[in-house]
């Protein structure tokens with residue numbers, strides 16, 4: 001394993017992408033092809049991701065954030081019929097007017113940011129204490145007549161309780177967007193992530209289960225939504241560059257909507273396709289490492305792991321633990337001890353609604369999502385990536401044990 005030297009032992013990074021000769025060859029082929037931006041490789045990735053998800057359509061994007069934004073815009077989420085832009089539950093001036101999108105705060109801020117970019121209002125609902133996924137009962141209480149969508153993240157790769165979430169949303173005709181940034185290849189009750197809501201978004205960011213450096217994908221069974229998202233992903237143009245400059249000669253194009261620049265290049269798509277070939281093996285190795293962590297940390301009573309439900313197949317994106325109240329070190333103390341031992345760590349996540357912007361500009365306050373808030377003080381993520389050796393996991397577990405003794 002590659003690593004940066006720290007004292008006697010090599011540093012164990014929080015994450016290291018697994019990139020092999022096949023990945024390099026796939027990118028090189030595109031570099032030598034004379035066509036670098038979105039074309040055949042991106043289209044192939046769209047087909048493969050749709051197939052993996054058990055749905056009909058994929059739209060390749062340059063990030064998961066872009067895919068989430070496109071999903072919201074394509075669903076018509078906006079400032080509301082009688083409102084200006086902006087607004088926020090619990091604080092914004094347009095809170096009575098804007099469309100609302102419900103999401104849990106134990107997620108990456110981009111999911112909430114894109115709600116704001118639509119001129120809509122993020123409404124945060126609390127999480128389940130065992131998985132840190134959206135609590136369907138809290139969701140039911142958060143829905144209003146202004147709710148236009150729900151974003152359910154599959155936190156750490158463990159699918160949210162989508163059947164219960166859908167049971168709350170479907171009768172009200174509220175579409176559910178799966179934030180599957182952590183969960184490519186996961187399943188819930190035998191059904192693939194990506195097919196569990198109206199639309200889903202994957203991430204191919206550098207630390208994700210498969211990567212293209214930066215990249216994302218929207219998948220859906222809804223043909224009209226896919227067509228709208230595709231159009232908006234490239235400026236709202238009627239023809240993408242591949243079609244404008246094809247051998248058939250130049251063709252005029254029209255702008256039919258104020259779209260975005262969210263397309264994925266073929267260089268990145270080629271890398272993601274090559275990585276996708278290894279997804280099952282990557283996720284199986286992640287699972288093996290997670291089970292090793294479970295065994296090694298079972299008697300470290302000051303650490304509390306997350307629950308994995310029997311009816312899900314996780315993508316094992318993160319190994320998240322919580323430091324118990326009353327432990328000799330708190331979360332930040334344990335992170336400092338692990339850092340000093342040459343071990344990379346992460347925090348997923350401090351609740352979005354308590355970040356300064358969300359508090360100061362939008363009026364969110366502590367107390368709105370108590371489970372998420374208590375958890376946000378105690379969570380940390382240990383290194384987890386397919387290139388880790390068993391000895392690395394053993395070293396991380398031993399460092400946790402020593403620090404918390």
Ligand SMILES: Cc1ncc(COP(=O)(O)O)c(C=O)c1O
Pocket residue numbers: 062063064065066107108110111153179181182202203204205215216
């Ligand atoms: C849960 C979640 N959603 C969305 C994103 C955004 O992904 P991207 O960086 O591809 O935009 C991330 C990124 O870390 C994430 O963790």
